[in-house]
Amino acid sequence: MSDDILARIEVSALLRWIGLxxxxxxxxxxxxxxxxxxxxxxxxxxxxxxxxxxxxxxxxRMHGATAVGLELTPEVLRDGTGLVLARVDEIEAVERGAFAFKPSKGFLLRLKAKKPRAWMPGLWWRWGRRVGVGGVTPGHQTKAMAEAIQMLLQERG
Incomplete structure (x- = not known):
């Protein structure tokens, strides 16, 4: 697995403390x-x-979950502890529209197959074929990561 980090999301300290x-x-x-x-x-x-x-x-739980950020490599989207949210080859689409069911200032990934439910409050959630990223994260970083994932999907064909 390549460790080249294409995009990174760090939690906004101000938003984290407001939420907590x-x-x-x-x-x-x-x-x-x-x-x-x-x-x-x-x-x-x-x-x-x-x-x-x-x-x-x-x-x-939110305090522990928001202590780490998210990283996108050419193969996976993972959190700072190494937990894999989704593999890039499992991603079907990225949704960022105003009416997408997504976290605040974030984006939604549609996967090809169901994955186990998981939730890190304020950072991401996974329910069935959907992964929501965002919450107490800076909007410009989540936008950059969503665009990087879309570019990886376009390269894949």
Whole structure:
């Protein structure tokens, strides 16, 4: 496998901290509502605490996921840890339009075959034949990577 990196996406520190701050604020607000609300029934308190735990766990997962970026080589699209999102020969099309179901400031890859579901909050997700890239990433870097993938697809024929 070639290690020539054609395009790289680094996470925007400002957007990362805004996203993490929002999740932590929601989690903290839910804990406060569950504990400080005087007339809340016990089942609702439990539900609020469970939702707070979910928000805080999602924040922790997003913190770990956004610590690395994405890299495109002539063979694969992978994250900074080496986890392969998709092989270039598996990619059927790149969607970047305004009405594409894609992450914020990102793009969508349509694959030839289904792959296992995976999700790194704020960076990418994979569901069936679709891979969404974007979120807390700079728009100019995701645009450059999408164009590089389109060029690889055109070279492939």
């Amino acid at each position: 701050g929002a999740l932590l604020a929601v989690g903290g607000l839910l804990v406060w509502m569950a504990l400080a609300g005087p007339d809340i029934a016990a089942p609702w308190r439990v539900l609020l605490l469970a939702l707070a735990g979910l928000a805080l766990a999602l924040g922790a």
